[in-house]
Amino acid sequence: MCAVLEVSTSGYYDWVDRPESQRDQDNRRLVSQIRCHHQSSRQIYGSPRIHLDLVESGERVGVNRVARLMRQANIQSKVAKKFVVTTESKHSMEPAPDRLKRCFRTEEQNVAWVSDTTFIPTRQGWLFLAVILDLYSRQVIGWAMSNRNDRQLVSDALTMAIWRRGQVKDVIVHSDRGATYASGEYQKLLKRHRLVCSMSRKGECLDNAVAESFFSSLKTELVDHEDYHTKQEAKQSLFEYIEVFYNRRRRHSYLGYISPVEYERRNAPQ
Secondary structure, eight states: OHHHHTOOHHHHHHHHHSOOOHHHHHHHHHHHHHHHHHHHTTTOOOHHHHHHHHHHTTOOOOHHHHHHHHHHTTOOOOOOOOOOOOOOOOOSSOOOOOSSTTOOOOSSTTSEEEEEEEEEEETTEEEEEEEEEETTTTEEEEEEEESSOSHHHHHHHHHHHHHHHOSOOSOEEEEOSOHHHHSHHHHHHHHHTTOEEEEOOTTOGGGGHHHHHHHHHHHHHTGGGOOOSSHHHHHHHHHIIIIIIITTTOOBGGGTSBOHHHHHHHTOOO
């Protein structure tokens, strides 16, 4: 082998007996920490977010080095699957105008909320999930789960948001043009609490892009990788994702790679 590689025998044995370099030791230690942070993030974080986790834990390392080590160790973030739109907008009720007009940035809490509904597959059938997010921090402030995609589902999600945010008024609550959001019960709840209804234009899913994006992340980071045997199992998993991980731990690129709860804490009025 030495002859083929054109190296001296003494040089080969010197290499065999040589201890591992400090750089290699550091890389091996970093890869171990990268795996821990990657697992802690549900395997969704790429090198930028993993780098921030390492820096916060006291490591002095560059993002390019983290990216290189992740490539070498074959540590990758999960890949998104196609998102399915399920809005039922064929109804006779008059939709509200689009008051949001794709203005997805606010400077304060409770200026505009967005809402949407999706389905979660289980072996017992569909489980429906409705959520409400505050555009200020992208925090999920209201959510509800049910066996049926009906007006009670979206009303329950709105009720939780109102309970969490307290005495608010004139908040724009944006949704698609679905029958559940146009229902009399949901509209009465909005008026009772002095909230302003807004709906996406017909066929314009980007009008509700923030809510759509949340569900895309939910499916990519959790649901697409699970096989829920029961609806109760799915409920527990979704609760943990929303309340424990997404709101309080997940680094959000829009927020400068901090969590929604942390963003609100840092920017709370003095």
